Amino acid sequence: MGTGIGARVARKEDARLLSGQAKFVRDLKFPRLLEAAYVRSPLAHGRLKSVTIPEKYKDRVFTASNLSDVLPIRPESTLPGYKASQQYPLVKDKVRFVGECIAICVAPTRAEAEDIAEQVIVDIDPLPPLVNASDAKTRDAPRLHDDWDDNLFLTTAFDGDLEFAEKNATVVIEREYNTARQCMNPMEGKGTLSYWDDKAGQLVVYTSTQVPHLIRTGIAQYLQMDQGQVRVIAPDVGGGFGYKCVLQPEELSVSWVARKLKRPVRWVEDRREHLVAGANTRQHHYKLKAYADDRGKLLGIDAEITVDIGAYSVWPFTACLEAAQAGGNLPGPYALEGYRCKTYSVATNKPGFTPYRGVARPGVCFAMELTIDAIARAVGREPADVRRENLVPGSAMPYTNVTGKFYDSGDYQHSVTEAARAIGLEDFRKRQKEARTQGRFLGLGFGTFTEQSAHGTKVFAAWGLPLVPGYEQAMVKLTPSGSVEVRSGNHSFGQGLETTIAQVASEWLTVDIDKINVLMGDTGMTPYSTGAYASRGMVMAGGAVSKAAEELVKRIKIHASHLLQCDAKDVALKDGKALSGAASVDFADIARAWYLRPDQLDEDVDTAGLEVTQGYKPDIDTGVFTYATHAAIVEVDPETGKVSFEDYYVFEDCGRRVNPLILEGQTYGGAAQGIGTALFEEVLYDPSGQPLTSTLADYILPGPAELPHFRLEHSETPSPYTRHGIKGVGEGAAIAPGGAVLNAINDALEPLGVELNELPATPHKILSAIMDADRPEEVAG
Amino acid sequence: MKPVGFQFAQPDTLAEAMQMLRDVSEDTKIMSGGQSLGPMLNLRLARPEKIISIAGLSELREVDEGEGFIEFGTALRHAEFEDGSLPEPISGMMRHVAKGIAYRAVRNRGTIGGSLCHADPAADWITALTALGATVRMVSAQGDTRDVDMTRFIHGAYRTELNSDELLKSVILPRYSSSAVWGYYKTCRKVGEFADAIASWVADPKKRYSRVVFGATAGAPIVSIPLSRQIAVTGIVPSKEVIKAELERLAPDLDRVKKHLLAVALQRCTKQALNHD
Numbered sequence A: 001m002g003t004g005i006g007a008r009v010a011r012k013e014d015a016r017l018l019s020g021q022a023k024f025v026r027d028l029k030f031p032r033l034l035e036a037a038y039v040r041s042p043l044a045h046g047r048l049k050s051v052t053i054p055e056k057y058k059d060r061v062f063t064a065s066n067l068s069d070v071l072p073i074r075p076e077s078t079l080p081g082y083k084a085s086q087q088y089p090l091v092k093d094k095v096r097f098v099g100e101c102i103a104i105c106v107a108p109t110r111a112e113a114e115d116i117a118e119q120v121i122v123d124i125d126p127l128p129p130l131v132n133a134s135d136a137k138t139r140d141a142p143r144l145h146d147d148w149d150d151n152l153f154l155t156t157a158f159d160g161d162l163e164f165a166e167k168n169a170t171v172v173i174e175r176e177y178n179t180a181r182q183c184m185n186p187m188e189g190k191g192t193l194s195y196w197d198d199k200a201g202q203l204v205v206y207t208s209t210q211v212p213h214l215i216r217t218g219i220a221q222y223l224q225m226d227q228g229q230v231r232v233i234a235p236d237v238g239g240g241f242g243y244k245c246v247l248q249p250e251e252l253s254v255s256w257v258a259r260k261l262k263r264p265v266r267w268v269e270d271r272r273e274h275l276v277a278g279a280n281t282r283q284h285h286y287k288l289k290a291y292a293d294d295r296g297k298l299l300g301i302d303a304e305i306t307v308d309i310g311a312y313s314v315w316p317f318t319a320c321l322e323a324a325q326a327g328g329n330l331p332g333p334y335a336l337e338g339y340r341c342k343t344y345s346v347a348t349n350k351p352g353f354t355p356y357r358g359v360a361r362p363g364v365c366f367a368m369e370l371t372i373d374a375i376a377r378a379v380g381r382e383p384a385d386v387r388r389e390n391l392v393p394g395s396a397m398p399y400t401n402v403t404g405k406f407y408d409s410g411d412y413q414h415s416v417t418e419a420a421r422a423i424g425l426e427d428f429r430k431r432q433k434e435a436r437t438q439g440r441f442l443g444l445g446f447g448t449f450t451e452q453s454a455h456g457t458k459v460f461a462a463w464g465l466p467l468v469p470g471y472e473q474a475m476v477k478l479t480p481s482g483s484v485e486v487r488s489g490n491h492s493f494g495q496g497l498e499t500t501i502a503q504v505a506s507e508w509l510t511v512d513i514d515k516i517n518v519l520m521g522d523t524g525m526t527p528y529s530t531g532a533y534a535s536r537g538m539v540m541a542g543g544a545v546s547k548a549a550e551e552l553v554k555r556i557k558i559h560a561s562h563l564l565q566c567d568a569k570d571v572a573l574k575d576g577k578a579l580s581g582a583a584s585v586d587f588a589d590i591a592r593a594w595y596l597r598p599d600q601l602d603e604d605v606d607t608a609g610l611e612v613t614q615g616y617k618p619d620i621d622t623g624v625f626t627y628a629t630h631a632a633i634v635e636v637d638p639e640t641g642k643v644s645f646e647d648y649y650v651f652e653d654c655g656r657r658v659n660p661l662i663l664e665g666q667t668y669g670g671a672a673q674g675i676g677t678a679l680f681e682e683v684l685y686d687p688s689g690q691p692l693t694s695t696l697a698d699y700i701l702p703g704p705a706e707l708p709h710f711r712l713e714h715s716e717t718p719s720p721y722t723r724h725g726i727k728g729v730g731e732g733a734a735i736a737p738g739g740a741v742l743n744a745i746n747d748a749l750e751p752l753g754v755e756l757n758e759l760p761a762t763p764h765k766i767l768s769a770i771m772d773a774d775r776p777e778e779v780a781g
Numbered sequence B: 001m002k003p004v005g006f007q008f009a010q011p012d013t014l015a016e017a018m019q020m021l022r023d024v025s026e027d028t029k030i031m032s033g034g035q036s037l038g039p040m041l042n043l044r045l046a047r048p049e050k051i052i053s054i055a056g057l058s059e060l061r062e063v064d065e066g067e068g069f070i071e072f073g074t075a076l077r078h079a080e081f082e083d084g085s086l087p088e089p090i091s092g093m094m095r096h097v098a099k100g101i102a103y104r105a106v107r108n109r110g111t112i113g114g115s116l117c118h119a120d121p122a123a124d125w126i127t128a129l130t131a132l133g134a135t136v137r138m139v140s141a142q143g144d145t146r147d148v149d150m151t152r153f154i155h156g157a158y159r160t161e162l163n164s165d166e167l168l169k170s171v172i173l174p175r176y177s178s179s180a181v182w183g184y185y186k187t188c189r190k191v192g193e194f195a196d197a198i199a200s201w202v203a204d205p206k207k208r209y210s211r212v213v214f215g216a217t218a219g220a221p222i223v224s225i226p227l228s229r230q231i232a233v234t235g236i237v238p239s240k241e242v243i244k245a246e247l248e249r250l251a252p253d254l255d256r257v258k259k260h261l262l263a264v265a266l267q268r269c270t271k272q273a274l275n276h277d
């Protein structure tokens, strides 16, 4: 079997990743390397009065006053009413969250750098902290940014028509939903190593990022250098999830020191720094009013979404992306006519909001899916049926929804039908009844969503971002020995892109992926790409590789026709050979002729060569939509509040599957993270804004024993608008578990009068809710 | 998260270790398995000048099987109890408890004595060994030995009876008869994480022994004499109301969810014990 598109092949990169041969930032070795540690703010909010550095460390510690030639990170947005924040890589005047970097200390080892950091004294005048968005939103709340007249980065309003809904609804559901603040916890945290290369006249920055080319642009902009003076290299990267798709203040301060000292400097984030200064995602609040008829048909939604942004806007995605996505995606896969939505992006004393796998949709899906189930309960119908009937039907595709999202293809209702069948809905209801008579509480929940993937220029431009993705480029070439090399400015950080783009090249060039070398992540060696985020890697880099490979095939055929003495159109490729009738030449022969023995080629040979770079964008800019339904069966122990899984099923359609094995891995991993969101993960703060979850003993991540055995099935509805019909899928599985699992818990606990509308559903919350509902005779069974 | 600089000593014998302990100041720390001290060092909550490693001292890894008791050396590891390579004072209980501590990687190094000295309120051994009526044996740098009962060894969260020039040498457990029963139940957020609530009940009719202990409270394990008596006399699982009322008396400051979980843990562990044969 070949290794082209659709092949279920193991990942090329696994050999090095699994045998400890990978090179992460932490593994790099440089002579005279200095390690950095930061002095971080111990307070959530306050005015920095002074930083006192012991005399003997004056040349080892740097503060904002040293970095005076570095511009503050100030992402602008063209959205009306947006307020920009200014984040100095080292605090200049005001600290705005616990863990914010105040000074950078360097020494030959990290331990020594931490010793120095301990001896630096910071004097901060405390200010009242803004610990939650609802307080920060009020008129008389203290200001986080002195020059603002409130604490709102942005307010948006989508003013649809709710008149029909209001008039005709027989059921009105009002709910408030909360999702917790989370940390993304990639296995490898942030890490940056910079040095000045005199020969190249370049600052070379090795950094653990998903977006090397963007970081190059960002570093050049904020360090006020020419982009030609900056080379960014993303080596092996141990997970990203969005955490590494933005410019990191540390990338600026480390680079500045490296340039200043003319020595390599490295900083590697540790888990505690991550859990404190990286607590930057997922926290939403919803106030939602849903209108439905007596069959549960959704007539309208009136929503108010508040996003707890934290202190700063990130570059380049800004503080607006989350709320813009939330407001735009709340209706999700549902055919909804009436929609009104206000969003508030609120500044608080926490690390600045960063898009995490699924971006906003885990929140909106949670809110929407719980609402659907609440409606189903109110009208006394099976939630699966109410859900199915409300989804956009396959016959309506392509479909433009109430917020203007263009759903390109698929049959959303079918995914619910399949999930209900696979999970054994009817049989389950019988078992559930029986179990209740034995004092056992089983529940079933569904979560259905769409995953907008590879949304491009127009979408990002509409979000007002300072940087907008456009054409993705890739280079594919035949090397002098006849093997294939692919170069992409996108990056592979655990999601398997290194293998899957090789598969795309393999599809065209008929060469096994073992013989295809993939170079990624080095801005000095790869064509420009805005990088890997928004489930765009496979669609965009895959599409660009496909286009470049197609062109290379043309050129190979022309060269082959010289050697085979035939017409180029009569040449076919197979197993890395060019064939014409019974005659054939190896790619090696073709490459040798072009690179080493051009005398063998005719005078009129095509001089474009065997290295091809092409740019690509799908036919539509609005994204292609993957969709799925998750179904979970849980048992809740009403005495301990523990939730255990009996079954977890996913039905998904992500268009053409380039590599089913990698796709399954992405789905398992995403769903596991989603279960973390549903049941475990939560950054907690005390009233002064101190994080209480600064180790993994307090911030609980699910482990293998906490996860269900996931069952997956796929259908394939190729997108009509992308090369090979590919849709993105990297984020999707993290979206639904919050909704599916909470629906299952609420289904289980219905007899106890419990409805939980908050993530994560910890044993403590479940028990408190059961105690508050106070139906002990039901618990006893 | 790197420790402050410290000296690291690895004595070859207990005598040598005691000598070192005599010579040094308050800022010396003993390291056994390092599974609790390690994190404390990395968080710089522990800032010793010197660390004396006792993990390799054979004198602290001995088992002495006497009549009516078994003495376990402090440096025996959780994994050794889990794997059943050590004698058991009561059938199966120590294996069961050891197996539920953390993850195998932690159990491979973490030791029974280290766990007691660390005195994390949510740890397993402090509660289990209190239920088992253990005695701990300490030696001082001067060579004096003293024994105290577990109920007096743990003073509170992370506080014990040990003086800074003392070392925990061993744990002594009474042997139980074949008619003894035990239950040990804990609730955790996640397999391998510290417990939210622990309860244990150990009883031996032949010795007229019955003890109920609650763990993962805010401080030292809590023994309930009335519940110990009640369960022994009635032989039935007490109701949640009764247990909660007792907890209200013993530890009124615990929040309602914690009290509830402790009550559930006790019910489940007594059920476990009463179903044992």
Ligand SMILES: Cc1cc2nc3c(=O)[nH]c(=O)nc-3n(C[C@H](O)[C@H](O)[C@H](O)COP(=O)(O)OP(=O)(O)OC[C@H]3O[C@@H](n4cnc5c(N)ncnc54)[C@H](O)[C@@H]3O)c2cc1C
Residues within 6 Å of the ligand: B029, B030, B031, B032, B033, B034, B035, B036, B037, B038, B039, B054, B074, B100, B101, B102, B103, B106, B109, B110, B111, B112, B113, B114, B115, B116, B117, B118, B120, B122, B123, B124, B125, B162, B166, B167, B168, B169, B192, B193, B194, B195
């Ligand atoms: C991820 C993780 C999960 C864990 N989960 C659990 C759990 O579920 N349940 C549980 O009970 N424990 C748990 N632990 C703790 C673990 O059991 C440790 O092994 C134990 O608490 C300490 O034993 P140690 O031998 O490693 O001691 P060390 O870390 O070496 O020492 C701990 C303390 O005791 C002192 N000390 C050690 N030995 C002596 C001695 N002989 N005399 C005087 N002082 C001494 C040290 O100076 C130090 O202060 C967990 C640990 C980790 C890292």
